[in-house]
Amino acid sequence: MGDEFSRIATYFAPLAGVEARGLMDDAAVLTPPPGRELVLTVDQMLEGVHFLPGDAPGLIARKLLRRNLSDLAAMGAVPLGYLLTTALPPGTGEDWLAAFSAGLAEDQECFNIKLFGGDSSSSLGGISLSATLLGHVAPGAALGRGGARAGDEIWVTGTIGDAALGLRARRGELLDDTGFLTSRSMLPQPRTGLELAGIVSAAIDISDGLLQDLGHVCRASGVGAVVKAGLVPFSAQAALFGPEYLEARLTEGDDYELLLAVPPGRAGALTAACGALPVTKIGVFHAQAGVVALGLDGVPLNLKNAGWRHFI
Amino acid sequence: MGDEFSRIATYFAPLAGVEARGLMDDAAVLTPPPGRELVLTVDQMLEGVHFLPGDAPGLIARKLLRRNLSDLAAMGAVPLGYLLTTALPPGTGEDWLAAFSAGLAEDQECFNIKLFGGDSSSSLGGISLSATLLGHVAPGAALGRGGARAGDEIWVTGTIGDAALGLRARRGELLDDTGFLTSRSMLPQPRTGLELAGIVSAAIDISDGLLQDLGHVCRASGVGAVVKAGLVPFSAQAALFGPEYLEARLTEGDDYELLLAVPPGRAGALTAACGALPVTKIGVFHAQAGVVALGLDGVPLNLKNAGWRHFI
Numbered sequence A, B: 001m002g003d004e005f006s007r008i009a010t011y012f013a014p015l016a017g018v019e020a021r022g023l024m025d026d027a028a029v030l031t032p033p034p035g036r037e038l039v040l041t042v043d044q045m046l047e048g049v050h051f052l053p054g055d056a057p058g059l060i061a062r063k064l065l066r067r068n069l070s071d072l073a074a075m076g077a078v079p080l081g082y083l084l085t086t087a088l089p090p091g092t093g094e095d096w097l098a099a100f101s102a103g104l105a106e107d108q109e110c111f112n113i114k115l116f117g118g119d120s121s122s123s124l125g126g127i128s129l130s131a132t133l134l135g136h137v138a139p140g141a142a143l144g145r146g147g148a149r150a151g152d153e154i155w156v157t158g159t160i161g162d163a164a165l166g167l168r169a170r171r172g173e174l175l176d177d178t179g180f181l182t183s184r185s186m187l188p189q190p191r192t193g194l195e196l197a198g199i200v201s202a203a204i205d206i207s208d209g210l211l212q213d214l215g216h217v218c219r220a221s222g223v224g225a226v227v228k229a230g231l232v233p234f235s236a237q238a239a240l241f242g243p244e245y246l247e248a249r250l251t252e253g254d255d256y257e258l259l260l261a262v263p264p265g266r267a268g269a270l271t272a273a274c275g276a277l278p279v280t281k282i283g284v285f286h287a288q289a290g291v292v293a294l295g296l297d298g299v300p301l302n303l304k305n306a307g308w309r310h311f312i
Helices: A002-015 A018-023 A057-074 A094-111 A162-170 A180-186 A210-221 A245-250 A267-274 B002-015 B018-023 B058-075 B094-111 B162-171 B180-186 B210-221 B242-250 B266-274
Strands: A029-031 A037-046 A078-089 A116-121 A129-135 A153-157 A201-203 A224-228 A259-260 A279-286 A291-295 B029-030 B036-045 B078-088 B115-124 B128-137 B151-155 B200-205 B222-227 B258-262 B279-286 B291-294
Touching: A002 A094, A002 A116, A002 B258, A018 A116, A029 A078, A029 A116, A029 B078, A037 A057, A057 A078, A057 A094, A057 A129, A057 A201, A057 B078, A078 B036, A078 B128, A094 A116, A129 A224, A129 A245, A129 B029, A129 B078, A129 B128, A153 A267, A162 A180, A162 A245, A201 A210, A210 A224, A210 A245, A210 A259, A210 A291, A210 B151, A245 B058, A259 A267, A259 A279, A267 A279, B002 B094, B002 B115, B018 B029, B018 B115, B029 B078, B036 B058, B058 B078, B058 B094, B058 B128, B058 B200, B078 B094, B094 B115, B151 B266, B162 B180, B180 B200, B200 B210, B210 B222, B210 B242, B210 B258, B242 B266, B258 B266, B258 B279, B266 B279
Parallel strands: A037 B115, A078 A116, A116 B036, A224 A291, B078 B115, B222 B291
Antiparallel strands: A029 B036, A037 A129, A037 B029, A078 A129, A153 A259, A153 A279, A201 A259, A224 A279, B036 B128, B078 B128, B151 B258, B151 B279, B200 B258, B222 B279
């Protein structure tokens, strides 16, 4: 009891914005940015499902925020702040909480967000976490999955498939000399801050897997898509691994890059809006339903997996 | 995978407001009510901690919403809608989801709220749930815990201690002939809709226990309090049980009534604002720190428990 309040005071009150009223009231009070729409998203992370027992608490905290920040990025929203829930087994130590809250603080600084409120509980099972993120957009400017049209180009930010290989490295199934792939799996980089309204016709963040998330856009937009595997940008570290990993790269999630539908003729505007962040055209939307991935030989790949799976 | 999407379409999409964009995008988009401040709160409910295995799914759903709605009530906020997380063990049946979503639908109707978004996951342990509720208040009108002053009166809505006895009835420790106490424990009535701004100086909902939550107000306000146990309103059903339950009634939570600090001379305004809902004066705030509960004989009670405890 007293323990819960002292933990809140020690680890979470320092993270709180003025909206949180010192985490002393029953709720937070937020003055919405005038003339803007609010964007709201929630994601949870559970031990054994979304992270592995023994993962560094600071990285768990940052990935929790970043998964949600990536959802805001996919909507074109500017992040504001978040509410947090924690359910921790009784034996969870002060060192875990100290590292977890330090991770939150680090990414609050990175992404200019504040803690608005939360709820803590004990857990009878493993660690269970959730974050509700709030952001804002200009009225009508929120991006979505439903705007892609036949003829629009398919673009992706950054590189694809690093996290799938990084997860295998974390499991000891392959060697990640530089740690790059592991880092891409543990600490994704949400693509917030891009001004894509008026340039892209649809957007999604790649959390289920490239082809799976492309399928979400196709279904929401009532179109189909063809992707050329040879155009999908892989990092130098991922390219060290052979074609036996091609399917994993295309169908497993956790990259948190953006997949964008871009009407013809806007490539210049898109690359200008993305600045130093590389963007790559990998295919095209068309009228016929379904997602097809063409291999290096131009023949459609026969893929066993359609997308994201839980760790275990 | 497909299972998750079809469950969302079947059970949750029908609950969604326009803000949820059909639960098809990465986030919800909300136009804030013009000229109002937003009030935000989140609470979780975990199997074995906040509810018992085998509790009716519809009642779990409604209590999840109502605990959060009670937090909005304590802030004086008008409810708008919510985001939901569910983590369910793999074997969770369609019947559980059907009853759970029916409970959500029922209380959405009762409290005029909509589902804005959510996240679903599988759980390796028991059922884990959270809801983030949004409401709104006039600028500066949010109530809080920090405004009580020495001389303010202590008032409570409704009756106190029913839920503590109801929990014992659910455990088979006492007989609840009418089911009233059990119902008060399973399905609290959040006191939303009261216009208390300008009348009360502080407010909190009673979730930890009457004396514990009074202590929260005292600490936030820098005052102390004296409560007379003989003034605390008990229901007729609770009054059937003897003084051996007095401590439980005063120190265990889950009643979700409001505890209010009311400056002298405002009793008439308060009772008018509460309409058909009974409100009762039970004590007074004073300058000296600490919470004292006087027994029927006027002697301070020596209480073992300071407030809320987990079920197990």
